[in-house]
Amino acid sequence: MRIFTLKVAASLAFALAATQAYAHAQLEKATPAVGGMVTPPNEIRLEFSEGVEPKFSKVTLRGAGGAAAPLGAPKVEAGHPNVLIAPIAKPLAPGVYTVHWHAVSVDTHHTQGNFSFTVK
Amino acid sequence: MLSPPRWGLALAAICAGAGLATPAFAHSVCGDRIFPATLAIDDPGVNDELALPTLSWVPNNGDGAQEFDASFAWTKTITPRLGISVSAGPTWQHPGGYGWAPLDTEIKYQPLCIPEAEFMFAVGFDVTWAGTGTGTQAGAGSQNTYSPVLNAGLGFGSLPESMKYLRPFAITSQFDVAAPGRDWTNGEPNTTTFDWGFTLQYSLPYFNAHVAEIDNAFLKRLIPIVEVTFSTPIHNAAPQITTGTVQPGVIYEAGSWQVALEAIIPINGASGHGVGVIGELHFFLDDIFPNTLGRPIFPHGLGIAPGI
Numbered sequence: 001m002r003i004f005t006l007k008v009a010a011s012l013a014f015a016l017a018a019t020q021a022y023a024h025a026q027l028e029k030a031t032p033a034v035g036g037m038v039t040p041p042n043e044i045r046l047e048f049s050e051g052v053e054p055k056f057s058k059v060t061l062r063g064a065g066g067a068a069a070p071l072g073a074p075k076v077e078a079g080h081p082n083v084l085i086a087p088i089a090k091p092l093a094p095g096v097y098t099v100h101w102h103a104v105s106v107d108t109h110h111t112q113g114n115f116s117f118t119v120k
Numbered sequence: 121m122l123s124p125p126r127w128g129l130a131l132a133a134i135c136a137g138a139g140l141a142t143p144a145f146a147h148s149v150c151g152d153r154i155f156p157a158t159l160a161i162d163d164p165g166v167n168d169e170l171a172l173p174t175l176s177w178v179p180n181n182g183d184g185a186q187e188f189d190a191s192f193a194w195t196k197t198i199t200p201r202l203g204i205s206v207s208a209g210p211t212w213q214h215p216g217g218y219g220w221a222p223l224d225t226e227i228k229y230q231p232l233c234i235p236e237a238e239f240m241f242a243v244g245f246d247v248t249w250a251g252t253g254t255g256t257q258a259g260a261g262s263q264n265t266y267s268p269v270l271n272a273g274l275g276f277g278s279l280p281e282s283m284k285y286l287r288p289f290a291i292t293s294q295f296d297v298a299a300p301g302r303d304w305t306n307g308e309p310n311t312t313t314f315d316w317g318f319t320l321q322y323s324l325p326y327f328n329a330h331v332a333e334i335d336n337a338f339l340k341r342l343i344p345i346v347e348v349t350f351s352t353p354i355h356n357a358a359p360q361i362t363t364g365t366v367q368p369g370v371i372y373e374a375g376s377w378q379v380a381l382e383a384i385i386p387i388n389g390a391s392g393h394g395v396g397v398i399g400e401l402h403f404f405l406d407d408i409f410p411n412t413l414g415r416p417i418f419p420h421g422l423g424i425a426p427g428i
Contacts, residue, residue, distance in 0.1 A: 035332035
């Protein structure tokens with residue numbers, strides 16, 4: 001019984017230790033929203049589960065047919081190291097656009113993903 | 121010994137404590153796909169992880185006994201794609217008694233990940249060590265059991281836009297042959313089995329990040345899953361009856377840990393009777409201790425092979 005009590009205590013200790021841990025940065029929320037239909041946005045805003053390193057992270061935007069839509073250099077939002085913002089250089093015409101992102105979290109784990117939104 | 125209801129309370133307490141953790145995700149990563157740790161079969165990656173505890177209960181294990189198992193598993197990377205694992209744990213059977221399962225170790229290599237296809241696989245060699253079990257799990261002889269293992273995972277993220285709601289699906293599989301070191305011990309046969317299984321999972325974290333936003337913090341971290349396992353005697357067994365289980369359940373992925381709960385449904389009478397349950401708390405050590413315990417011993421490899 002003592003061994004199992006120790007195991008449970010160890011599990012709890014690890015669980016609590018996790019509160020201080022970093023992890024792979026995963027996309028929690030995006031603006032424009034994943035799969036959303038929006039008016040022409042000024043920026044791509046990506047909210048991750050972890051802080052990201054903007055120097056090593058990348059965001060690209062492509063329209064229908066694969067044509068690249070120019071973006072400014074991504075930067076983190078002031079006071080929110082988990083939010084990556086890439087300004088859109090030119091107004092987007094109506095159509096479907098695909099965002100590709102590659103994020104490097106502050107503990108150097110790499111993650112990537114893509115999603116589409118529609119400009120009406 | 122804690123009774124099963126108290127174990128349930130203990131697990132609930134652990135989960136409640138873990139719920140304080142900052143939400144995020146983990147784990148075996150290939151391209152856009154993150155394959156979670158699964159309970160019935162191994163995931164297709166090489167990781168630094170700790171499963172502690174894994175608890176299961178079945179009302180009738182096929183031998184007519186109620187069975188309660190507790191176990192742990194620790195996996196450690198040697199190089200980025202080469203790892204080892206150690207697992208063991210106690211078993212209680214009624215009728216039957218108590219025993220500590222033999223020590224199980226595996227060396228595992230993940231040679232390939234195709235990011236665009238969200239496909240990865242790993243090969244391993246598992247050894248169950250003779251003489252390390254006790255009580256009801258002591259075994260009848262001194263032979264080790266050797267198992268070459270293949271694990272694979274495939275995400276459906278490359279499906280066309282018209283099938284985007286199917287993209288969160290993924291399948292993982294495992295195939296192994298468990299061969300005892302000796303065919304016979306004290307006049308009793310030692311059976312060789314072909315074991316295989318697969319999982320079908322639908323990742324709501326993937327749905328949220330790739331298909332459409334989920335506006336619920338709890339739901340977007342769930343992965344509904346069905347795991348299926350089979351074991352077929354292929355040598356030194358009569359009759360050769362395949363046993364197995366179907367395990368529907370759900371995984372909750374958080375920052376550096378996950379918790380999973382599944383039902384255990386036997387596929388036939390030889391596999392058991394009644395519905396059991398299995399739960400696991402799983403920690404991602406590479407996220408908890410990224411610079412020490414959770415990194416490969418040789419983080420840049422040894423130059424022997426890709427990733428090694």
